[in-house]
Amino acid sequence: MTTRIDAWLDAAIADATRRGLPGLAPLLETMAKSTAALREADREAREAGESLPGQSRIAGPER
Amino acid sequence: MTAVPDLRTIAEIAPLVQTRKISPLDLVRACLTQIDARPDLNAFITRLDDAAMGEAREREREIESGHYRGALHGIPVAVKDLIDVAGTRTTSASAIPSPVAAADAPSVARLREWGAIIIGKTNLHEFAFGTTSEESAFGPVRNPHDPSRSAGGSSGGSAAALAAGMCFAALGTDTGGSIRIPSAACGTVGLKPTIGELDCDGIVPLSSSLDHLGPMTRSVRDAVLLFDVLGGHPLAPAGVSERATFAVPGPYFCDRIDPGAQAALERARDALRDAGHVVRDVEIAHAAWTPAVYLHIVLPEAAEYHAPLLERFADRYCPGVRLRLEMGRYLLAEDYARAMRLRRILTAEVDDALDECDALLLPALPIPAPPLGAATVEVAGATEPVRAVMLRLTQLFNVTGHPAVSLPAPHDVDRLPRGLQIVGRRHQTGRLLQVAELVERAVSADRSARC
Numbered sequence: 001m002t003t004r005i006d007a008w009l010d011a012a013i014a015d016a017t018r019r020g021l022p023g024l025a026p027l028l029e030t031m032a033k034s035t036a037a038l039r040e041a042d043r044e045a046r047e048a049g050e051s052l053p054g055q056s057r058i059a060g061p062e063r
Numbered sequence: 064m065t066a067v068p069d070l071r072t073i074a075e076i077a078p079l080v081q082t083r084k085i086s087p088l089d090l091v092r093a094c095l096t097q098i099d100a101r102p103d104l105n106a107f108i109t110r111l112d113d114a115a116m117g118e119a120r121e122r123e124r125e126i127e128s129g130h131y132r133g134a135l136h137g138i139p140v141a142v143k144d145l146i147d148v149a150g151t152r153t154t155s156a157s158a159i160p161s162p163v164a165a166a167d168a169p170s171v172a173r174l175r176e177w178g179a180i181i182i183g184k185t186n187l188h189e190f191a192f193g194t195t196s197e198e199s200a201f202g203p204v205r206n207p208h209d210p211s212r213s214a215g216g217s218s219g220g221s222a223a224a225l226a227a228g229m230c231f232a233a234l235g236t237d238t239g240g241s242i243r244i245p246s247a248a249c250g251t252v253g254l255k256p257t258i259g260e261l262d263c264d265g266i267v268p269l270s271s272s273l274d275h276l277g278p279m280t281r282s283v284r285d286a287v288l289l290f291d292v293l294g295g296h297p298l299a300p301a302g303v304s305e306r307a308t309f310a311v312p313g314p315y316f317c318d319r320i321d322p323g324a325q326a327a328l329e330r331a332r333d334a335l336r337d338a339g340h341v342v343r344d345v346e347i348a349h350a351a352w353t354p355a356v357y358l359h360i361v362l363p364e365a366a367e368y369h370a371p372l373l374e375r376f377a378d379r380y381c382p383g384v385r386l387r388l389e390m391g392r393y394l395l396a397e398d399y400a401r402a403m404r405l406r407r408i409l410t411a412e413v414d415d416a417l418d419e420c421d422a423l424l425l426p427a428l429p430i431p432a433p434p435l436g437a438a439t440v441e442v443a444g445a446t447e448p449v450r451a452v453m454l455r456l457t458q459l460f461n462v463t464g465h466p467a468v469s470l471p472a473p474h475d476v477d478r479l480p481r482g483l484q485i486v487g488r489r490h491q492t493g494r495l496l497q498v499a500e501l502v503e504r505a506v507s508a509d510r511s512a513r514c
Contacts, residue, residue, distance in 0.1 A: 012393040038355040042401040
């Protein structure tokens with residue numbers, strides 16, 4: 001079962017606060033957004049299967 | 064009287080040393096004079112004046128006796144203070160207690176073997192974990208072109224020292240752009256080779272799977288000289304003369320860059336076309352994944368190394384660096400594994416983009432060197448965190464391991480340097496440097512024509 005990002009964030013902020021690191025909370029919130037982006041990318045990659053590599057192509061006219 | 068820095072390249076100086084027209088002592092004295100002249104730059108943490116003068120005398124005696132070691136003989140080189148130099152503390156720009164290195168890192172030993180003189184150890188962003196070289200227990204590094212601005216980072220002291228004539232080459236490390244970013248900000252050349260190509264032993268790690276060692280110089284030819292010595296390869300012949308094909312990656316890379324970086328890129332495209340090369344466009348389909356993939360690798364890997372140090376010395380870290388390291392301790396193993404899987408896809412996509420060209424061509428840094436103390440910067444109408452902006456164009460090639468070099472890019476927008484980034488195929492760093500010499504020649508010819 002994948003750990004939910006909101007549950008992870010709540011637990012991380014609570015632990016950081018307990019450890020006297022309140023300054024970590026906004027960084028963890030930013031990190032949660034990055035983790036959401038990572039998981040969305042992972043989902044996209046899994047759905048695309050093996051077809052993803054190879055999508056970079058020279059495009060447009062010579063300049 | 065203000066001393067005039069000697070900004071000649073190693074390739075220009077070496078024949079003069081070999082033929083005894085310039086002595087290693089002259090070169091060391093010239094560099095020490097420049098270090099004395101610009102204390103405001105804060106480029107060095109440890110100076111090795113006496114040792115350097117002693118080595119210079121020895122190198123001079125060797126030349127007199129007919130023993131010339133090669134192009135680095137008697138050349139003053141600076142070393143980022145993350146890399147071991149025997150008998151000196153490797154501070155990593157931190158207040159955390161640091162050991163005195165018992166031996167040179169293999170890279171430093173190799174430079175010495177070829178006759179280089181280690182002139183000092185340069186300032187950096189603490190533990191190489193930042194892009195501005197501001198968070199240092201030894202104070203911020205300032206940019207020689209505008210001391211109110213950052214020199215870039217994390218190898219900011221190395222780039223500032225080069226730009227100010229305090230050394231003729233330097234060693235840097237690059238985990239997300241830490242060689243190429245300060246090189247772009249200070250108007251010098253910086254090479255990040257293919258991952259794993261140069262020995263990182265004797266270097267304090269930041270991220271075990273993203274760290275690279277590389278040379279920082281004032282020309283691409285000098286980068287070739289150092290790369291050959293560091294890699295144990297024979298000294299390469301001068302650059303090739305041929306028609307090359309470049310591809311400019313557009314979406315993500317060129318969406319949000321400042322007018323100076325845009326002008327420099329366009330001018331380079333024109334100069335390359337005028338020189339007979341081909342410049343086309345390319346799309347790297349999932350480049351936008353890069354920041355998330357990078358963060359989910361660098362943070363846990365950095366936290367792993369620093370965990371025991373954080374237990375003992377947490378309060379001695381610079382606050383921002385400590386918080387980033389602490390953040391890494393909270394990331395989940397499952398997300399690290401996802402990032403490593405996406406890393407393989409990104410690597411294949413960059414390989415694919417290079418299939419039909421010799422190199423990618425893009426800016427190294429989307430902005431000029433930011434003002435010291437700035438937390439955010441405006442780029443193309445949007446306000447973004449300085450760190451994220453500075454990493455945006457370089458970190459992909461740490462994730463994928465492709466070799467990349469930053470070199471100065473002329474432009475007319477303002478007086479601050481910009482950097483062009485040339486990216487080559489994996490395990491073809493020598494070929495990348497040959498292509499980078501073509502670019503350097505083309506943009507230099509363009510600059511001469513406009514003067």
